[in-house]
Amino acid sequence: MLIRLPNASRCLPSEITPEPVYLSRRRFMAAAAAGVAGSALPGLARARDAASPYDVPAPDDQPAWFTDKLPQAQWKAVDVRGEAITPFQDATHYNNFYEFGPDKGDPADHASAMPTEPWSVVIEGAVAKPGTYSLEDLVQPHRLEERIYRLRCVEAWSMVIPWLGFPLGKLIERAEPTAGAKYVAFQTAQLPEAMPALRSRFSLIDWPYREGLRMDEAMHPLTLMAVGMYGRVLEPQNGAPLRLVVPWKYGFKSIKSIVRISLVEQQPYTTWQDLAPQEYGFYANVNPQVDHPRWSQARERRLPTNLFSTNVRDTLMFNGYADEVASLYQGMDLRRYY
Numbered sequence: 001m002l003i004r005l006p007n008a009s010r011c012l013p014s015e016i017t018p019e020p021v022y023l024s025r026r027r028f029m030a031a032a033a034a035g036v037a038g039s040a041l042p043g044l045a046r047a048r049d050a051a052s053p054y055d056v057p058a059p060d061d062q063p064a065w066f067t068d069k070l071p072q073a074q075w076k077a078v079d080v081r082g083e084a085i086t087p088f089q090d091a092t093h094y095n096n097f098y099e100f101g102p103d104k105g106d107p108a109d110h111a112s113a114m115p116t117e118p119w120s121v122v123i124e125g126a127v128a129k130p131g132t133y134s135l136e137d138l139v140q141p142h143r144l145e146e147r148i149y150r151l152r153c154v155e156a157w158s159m160v161i162p163w164l165g166f167p168l169g170k171l172i173e174r175a176e177p178t179a180g181a182k183y184v185a186f187q188t189a190q191l192p193e194a195m196p197a198l199r200s201r202f203s204l205i206d207w208p209y210r211e212g213l214r215m216d217e218a219m220h221p222l223t224l225m226a227v228g229m230y231g232r233v234l235e236p237q238n239g240a241p242l243r244l245v246v247p248w249k250y251g252f253k254s255i256k257s258i259v260r261i262s263l264v265e266q267q268p269y270t271t272w273q274d275l276a277p278q279e280y281g282f283y284a285n286v287n288p289q290v291d292h293p294r295w296s297q298a299r300e301r302r303l304p305t306n307l308f309s310t311n312v313r314d315t316l317m318f319n320g321y322a323d324e325v326a327s328l329y330q331g332m333d334l335r336r337y338y
C-alpha cells in the first residue's frame with residue numbers, strides 16, 4: 001500500500017525545491033526504476049497514482065494515531081540541500097540497536113518481535129504535570145513534521161533520513177517543567193523476551209539503554225521526537241514507536257523505543273559514557289576536530305557504499321547544524337566536553 005500525500009507546497013520555504021518539481025522528479029525516478037521509459041504513458045500514469053514522495057510501501061496495519069495525522073503533516077519542514085536521501089533499505093537494515101545484538105543486521109532480523117502496541121511513556125521529575133501517557137495521547141496534540149536530517153554515527157558512517165515527528169520541546173512544555181528541570185533523561189523499554197541482549201549474561205551494557213540532554217538542547221527546535229520515517233511509521237529496528245533524533249550529535253544520543261522521560265536537576269547517567277567515559281562523552285556533539293581515541297572523526301562514510309565507491313566525505317562541525325546550535329556551547333571547551 002502506498003500512502004497519499006497532500007499538496008504541501010504552501011509549507012515550503014521558497015528557497016528549496018518546490019514540491020511539484022520534487023514530486024515529478026521522484027515520479028520520473030519511480031518510472032525509471034520500474035523499467036518504464038519516460039515516454040511510456042501507462043508507466044507514467046501508474047507512477048502518478050503513487051502520491052508519496054518515497055517509493056516505499058507502508059504496512060497495511062499502520063495505527064490510526066499515525067495515519068490520522070498524515071493529511072496535516074508538514075512535509076520537508078527541514079531539508080538537507082544537495083545530499084541524497086539514503087535508500088529506505090539501508091536505513092532499515094544497517095542499524096545500531098544493541099538490545100537486539102551487536103551486528104548491523106541484528107535489529108532488522110530480531111526487532112519485529114518487539115511489541116509496540118499498546119505503548120506508554122512516563123513523564124516524571126521536575127514537572128508540574130507528571131503522568132503516564134498512552135502513545136496516542138502523547139502524539140495527539142502535535143502536528144507531524146518531516147525533518148530530513150543527517151545522521152552521523154560515532155563509528156564514522158552517516159545517512160540522510162526523512163523523519164516524521166514533532167519537536168521534543170513541545171512535549172516537554174506540556175508537562176510544565178519546574179525550576180529544578182536542568183536536564184532531561186530518557187530510557188528505552190526493557191523487554192527481555194523480545195531483546196536477546198537483555199537475556200545474555202555477558203552483555204556489557206547495564207540495561208535499560210539510557211540517554212540525556214541538557215535542558216536547552218532538549219528544548220532546541222531541531223530536537224525531534226520521531227514516530228515515522230519515509231512517510232510511514234517507524235520500523236521496530238529504528239526505534240518504534242517513539243525515538244529521539246538529535247541531528248547535531250553522534251547517533252548514540254538518539255535513543256530508541258522510549259518509555260521514560262525524566263526532568264532532573266543533575267546531569268544524568270548515560271549508557272555509552274558509563275561504558276567508556278574516555279571515548280564517549282555526555283555531549284557527543286559531532287566535531288571533526290575532536291577525534292575518538294581510536295579513530296579520526298574528520299571524515300565519514302555516507303551510506304550506501306559499494307564496491308566502486310566508499311562515498312567518503314568530510315564531517316561537518318555539529319554535523320552541518322552549526323548555524324543553529326553553536327551558540328548553545330559558547331565559551332565551552334569542546335575538547336573537554338566531548
Ligand SMILES: Nc1nc2c(c(=O)[nH]1)N[C@H]1C(S)=C(S)[C@@H](COP(=O)(O)O)O[C@H]1N2
Pocket residue numbers: 091094095096097098099151152153154188209237238239250251252253254255256257
Ligand atoms: N535503545 C537504543 N537506542 C539507540 C541505540 C541502541 O543500541 N539502543 N543505538 C544508537 C546508535 S549508536 C545509533 S548510530 C542510532 C542508529 O539509529 P538508526 O538505526 O535508526 O539509524 O541509534 C541510537 N539509539
Ligand SMILES: [Mo]
Pocket residue numbers: 096152153154155250251252
Ligand atoms: Mo552510533
